Amino acid sequence: MKTIILMLVLTIVQGLAVEVSASEKDSPDAIFDRILNRYVSEDGLVDYKGLKKDNEIKKYIEYLSDTDPRSLPSDKHRMAFWINVYNAFVIKGVLEEYPIKSVRDVGWLPDSFFKRKKFEIKLGEITLQVLENEKLREAFREPRIHFAINCASMSCPKLLTEAYKAEKLEEQLEAQAVSFINDRSRNYLDRENSVLYLSHIFKWYRGDFLKRAERIEDYVAGYLNPVDAEFVRNNTTTVKYLDYDWNLNEQK
Secondary structure, X not given: OHHHHHHHHHHHHHHHHHHHHHHHHOOHHHHHHHHHHHHEOOOOOEOHHHHOOOOHHHHHHHHHHXXXXXXXXXXXXXXXXXXXXXXXXXXXXXXXXXXXXEHHHOOOOOOHHHHOOEEEEOOEEEEHHHHHHHHHHHHHOOHHHHHOOOOOEOOOOOOOOOOOOHHHHHHHHHHHHHHHHXXXXXXXXXXXXXXXXXXXXXXXOHHHHHOOOOOHHHHHHOOOOHHHHHHHHHOOOEEEEOOOOOEEOEOO
């Protein structure tokens, strides 16, 4: 009798374990993790051709469109959610237009991809511009968001190879800030001429960064490697902004 009971208990426990494992595997974060890990390289380039054939991205978009962010338990959960929404909708937008050479080729008006292309969310239709400005910038006033969202272009911050998650959001944002600011293809210091070359992101969203530092140079120095940071803090540098490369961030 004891043996039978023990077998029943083990069977139930094993069934629960399988159920939990399956649940974790099919969780929205896990689905987006698989998509990003499979189709995004370490240098942030995307295999759009392969991704266009994958039905998992459709499943993830459906989850985002059906989720009411007001039901999420904390601001960290909502911030991670909206960052993932932005990145996933940019991917969706590219796939709908693919093949393209740049998101700037979409539509007749400048920046139509961001201002006019609409995506469905639980609260109605939304554009990427509204998503960025209202759901992220205004709602959270966190400048590191600019290093997390990706506009499908070569000069954008690299697309992360995993979903943003509330429990590790601070770590992810900090890592993205360090990675972007120390990426010499996007920002670099010319010590010989005392020129700090920066991404246009720091010009376009200057006000966001100045909420955390008196000067753009001071904000950037907080993430630069120690040698460059010391130089910027102890010397007068001229800030110049690099041309923005809008070519599609596609794997070749």
